[in-house]
Each structure stands twice: as structure tokens, then as C-alpha cells.
Amino acid sequence: MKAFEVSGQFMMSYRKWQPFAIEVAAADENGAREKTMALMGSRHGVKRKSVKIGNVKALKAEEVTDHAVRHLLEAKK
Numbered sequence: 001m002k003a004f005e006v007s008g009q010f011m012m013s014y015r016k017w018q019p020f021a022i023e024v025a026a027a028d029e030n031g032a033r034e035k036t037m038a039l040m041g042s043r044h045g046v047k048r049k050s051v052k053i054g055n056v057k058a059l060k061a062e063e064v065t066d067h068a069v070r071h072l073l074e075a076k077k
Contacts, residue, residue: 001025003059003069004032010040011050023064025072029056 005023012018022039026032033056037048064070 001027001073003061003064003073004029005055005057005059006032006036006053007055007057008036008051008053010044010046010052012044012046017052023059023066023069025069029058032056 003023003025005021007019007021009017009019020040022036024032024035024039026035033053036053037051040046040051041048061070061073064073
């Protein structure tokens with residue numbers, strides 16, 4: 001598993017886009033996109049068509065700040 005920082009925006013209400021940046025653990029970039037879509041849907045109740053992913057950046061283990069992602073990275077060694 002690798003760590004990724006996914007940033008973009010999602011539609012919070014009619015014509016109001018909210019920016020976001022989230023760290024996820026996934027096997028590849030497409031997996032990080034899918035994980036982000038699932039998390040945004042479960043946390044904020046938005047549909048996939050209301051989420052725009054702008055940037056997916058791979059992170060080094062030292063750059064990870066999310067404790068859950070860090071735990072997943074250490075568990076998969």
C-alpha cells in the first residue's frame with residue numbers, strides 16, 4: 001500500500017463547491033480516487049457526480065499526518 005493526498009472539491013449545496021484535501025492509503029492512484037469517492041459519499045452524503053478530484057499526489061511515509069493512514073501503511077509491511 002502507498003499513501004496519497006487527494007484534493008479537489010465537492011458540491012455542498014446548490015452551486016456551492018467546497019474544497020477538500022484528504023489522505024488515503026491505496027494500492028495505486030485509481031484506488032486512491034475510488035477510496036476518496038467512497039469516503040466523501042459516506043461522510044458527507046454526496047453522490048460521485050458531485051465530487052471533482054483535481055490532484056492525486058503520492059506521499060512518502062514521513063509526510064503522512066493522518067493516523068489511520070499511517071497505521072495502514074505500517075500494517076501492510
